[in-house]
Amino acid sequence: MKRRKLSYWLFVRIPFWFVAGSVALVALLRYVPVRYTPLMAVRAVQHRDEEGFRTIRHWRSLSEISPEMVKAVIASEDNRFDNHRGFDWNEIGAMWSEHFQKGKKLRGCSTISQQTAKNVFTWGTPTLLRKGFEAWWTFLIERIWGKERIMEVYLNVAETGLGLYGAEAAATAYYGIPASRLKRSQAAGIAACLPSPLKMSPDHPTEYTRKRVSKIVSLIPKIAYPDWVDNPSSL
16 A cells, blocks of 8 residues: 555656646746856855855846847857757757767757756756756747747856856956847857856957857858847747
């Protein structure tokens, strides 16, 4: 009897409440700004003894962020952002093909949706369990939030430097302007550093960073963007 009750909790009650709770949370965050994330908490603990360290983030709606910033992250991070449902199977297939046929190391191919899910809902630990939860959250935000909201959240929670999160904090710290005034080259500078924001910086670019910026700038005009990029709605 006890074993049956335990099985009921493990395979029915707990999964039910997890699904119901996660759906409710994602639905709530469809409208409520994401002010704090697990990554912010991790960094705060990691650097708690460093003098002057503080977490800087300023929530901005998509209409308050330059369209050039949106275009830059799509060009840099996820060319097919508007065409997939959270997972870029073309890129995943190419990665595995390169690994098995050419012996190349496995590389990251997370979409902006996956990165947003990881930042907002997980601790970012490099485990298969975390990837599994990330996939679940990605599935939910794609269907409940939609692309425009995913981009808005991503551009507010993405780590852009030590203690810096989001486009507004990066634009202010590196260029002394609000995110709404970012030009293409400046947006590309921020986007180029997103893969490693604690090692790369737009205001002290290495040769590698300059090449990435140049590549992003040249790629931006070649990509087709959804209408909301230049005319964001009021979410």
